[in-house]
Each structure stands twice: as C-alpha cells, then as structure tokens.
Amino acid sequence: MYDGGKIITGLIIGLLALFLWPFFYDRNGQAGVSPKPELTAKAKEAGQCVAPTPYMREYHMQLLDDWRHTVVRDGERYYDTSEGTWHLRVLGDINDATAGAGERHYKETDRKIYYKSLQVTCMDCHSNKSKFCDECHDYMGVDPYCWDCHIEPKENK
C-alpha cells in the first residue's frame, strides 16, 4: 500500500470525527436536557393525579392501557384509587426514595373514584397536551396513536 501511514491516519481522523460529531454538534449541552412536563393551574391545584406522581411518570401508559381494556371490554368505567391497578406493579415504598425494593407500602390517604377516560378525565386537568404530553413523547421518540381517535383539548398556543 502506497502512503499507508497517511491513509490510515486519515481514516482514524475521519472515524473520530464521525463519532465525536454529536458532542461537537451539541456543544451547548442542549440535547441532554430532558423536557419537564408543565402542569396546568388546575392540575397544580388538584395536587395529586389518579396515582402517585412517580408511578404516573413511569407507568401512565400501562394505566391507560388497563383503563381502555377494562372500560371497553369489561364495561368497568370507574376507577377506585384504593383498588387501583398500579398497586400491583409498584415495588418499594413509593413515598420514600431511600426504601429498597420489596413490599408495596403506599398509603392511600384520600380515596377517590374517577371516570376512566383519557379524553374526559385526564385531559380535563392536563389540558395542555403540547406541553404535558408531546414534549416528552417527542424527546423519547414515541408516537402514541391515541389522538387518531381521541379528541385532544383545544389549546391557546
């Protein structure tokens, strides 16, 4: 190989440039900042969602899936927070970040019954879909098809 040293050096520089390009591109450190869902005044005032916030953050899609299944297929349209399905899936004390995995300890202080509906119940408080749902979903690269059928709230953008 003629000029092998130069070619290999060139290749190495090229590869390095390729792999380091994202760091250069994101030199302001913007890509690493995850979006924070914004709460509406109504959601803030309510203080609590249908389940504890850490659970909702991680498992809201499972709760919604459970809701749509039980509502449509079993005709169970009301959700009792004291019997909520989320009890089964959370390990560890959800109120205490230092507790290890194990039994579930979350104490229900305020039992409530909710009408299980994304469109009517969830979006009533979280009426800012673009800030509350879309920002995170875009960041994570997920594209839930809920809104093909379910009507999104009107927003003043």
Next chain:
Amino acid sequence: MMGVDRREFLKIAGLSGLFGLGGKAAIELLAPGEVEAQLSSAPVMKGKRWAMVIDAHALDDELMDVCIRACHREHNVPDLDDPKVEIKWLWKEEYPHAFPGQKHEYIGDDIKHSEFLLLCNHCTNPPCCRVCPTKATWQREDGIVMMDQHRCIGCRFCMAACPFGVRSFNWGDPRKAPEEKNPDFPTNVKYPTRSKGVVEKCTFCAERLAKGQLPACVEAANQIKENALTFGDLDDPASIVRELLRKHYTIRRKPELGTEPNVFYIV
C-alpha cells in the same frame, strides 16, 4: 394432631367442592340480585339482555331525523354525503328493504313507502362476532354487541357476516369529512372519533348506559313523542319492553336467519 380418616376427608372435600362451585349460584337462589347490587357501587345501569322496542305508528320523518341527528352528533358520526362510503349507526329504510321477507307485490303503497328506523339489532346470536378474527367485536354479558376500535384491523368480515347491513367501514379519516357538511365536527368532544380503516356501528350507547342514561336516540325520541322508542331489559319480566311485547304484535328484521334480533317493531 387431629386425625381425619379417609371417609371424613372425602366428606369435607366433597362439601367444600359443592360450596366452592355453587357458592354464587346458591346465594343467587336465596337472594337474587343482591350480589350484583353490592358489586356495583358506581352508577351503572345493569341489564341481562338489552332490547329496544320501536313503535312504528309513532315514527314520522321528523322524529326519525331527530333520532338520527341525536345519535350521530353524540357519537361523532360524520356526514360523508356519498352512499358508497357513508357511515351510519341509525338510519331510515323503506319497508320492503327493512323487512324483505315480509313484502309481496300487492302491498299497499302507504306501507310500501313507510320508513322504519334501523340500527344494530344486538342479536342474541350475532354472526358478526363469530367471524371477527381479533375479537374486536364481541357480545357483552348484557347482550350488547360491542366494538373495540383499538382491536379492529379493518378486515370487514363482520360486515360480510351481518345480514342487516348495520356496519360501516371508515374508508378515510372521519376528521377529514367535508367541512361544508360537518361544520362543527367533532360534535361531541367527550366521545372519540374513529380512525381510518376500522368498522363501526351502534353500541346501544354503552357509554351512556354506564352513566345510568338511556340511549341517545331513545332520549331524543321521547322528548317528541312518549314511548316512540323504548329501551329495557328483556330478562326482567316487569320491564316496560316486556310489557310492550306482551301487549302488541311485533316483528323483527329477518327472524328466519336465527340471529335473534333484539330490536322489535310494533306494527
């Protein structure tokens, strides 16, 4: 330790098996309906075999239009203005088309051209549910033939199986329905629309029943004419629908097919 001999063990096993299996049935015999009453704390209307009785004498063009409008606005059914792609949950049809087995050539013009209100019959023996490959349509315990739009893959087997033509296919996105015909679509923001590629039909207003309300068409009709449309539970001998069926002569669409429709017409 307490000794249990073989005979004793078998006795206990047999008895507990009997109670285990027959527990609910036994309670049902002693206090019918009480178990259900305790199970349902939320306001849900319970029935075992929902049915509708339509009084054909009370039907006129205006009343039927009001019912159709109430239904289609409640469920965000768009007006596509083209019979090839139309979507209908509730519609009008002339007698010979509604009851093809009953027509003959000497039928009077007034009957021949009288229109009937048609909807899903919520058959006791629904052929649509038997052919659905994904169980997207199935019969609920209360008799309602329900649709799960999340599961529908749009194969349209159910449309081929239904002898009453109550099912409609979304050939396009309903939200792209022509604006001049649907100025305020979606009309009910508390109810979803459908997406392109799914089948839809009347659900006997399952979502309204769950809140203890009557189906939208029944409510709308009764505001104009009392008892034009009646909704109730066939399983309850004291229900108004049973009373009407006892008192009047009623017909059903294509009963010879054996699907056992649960929509009755007083003629």
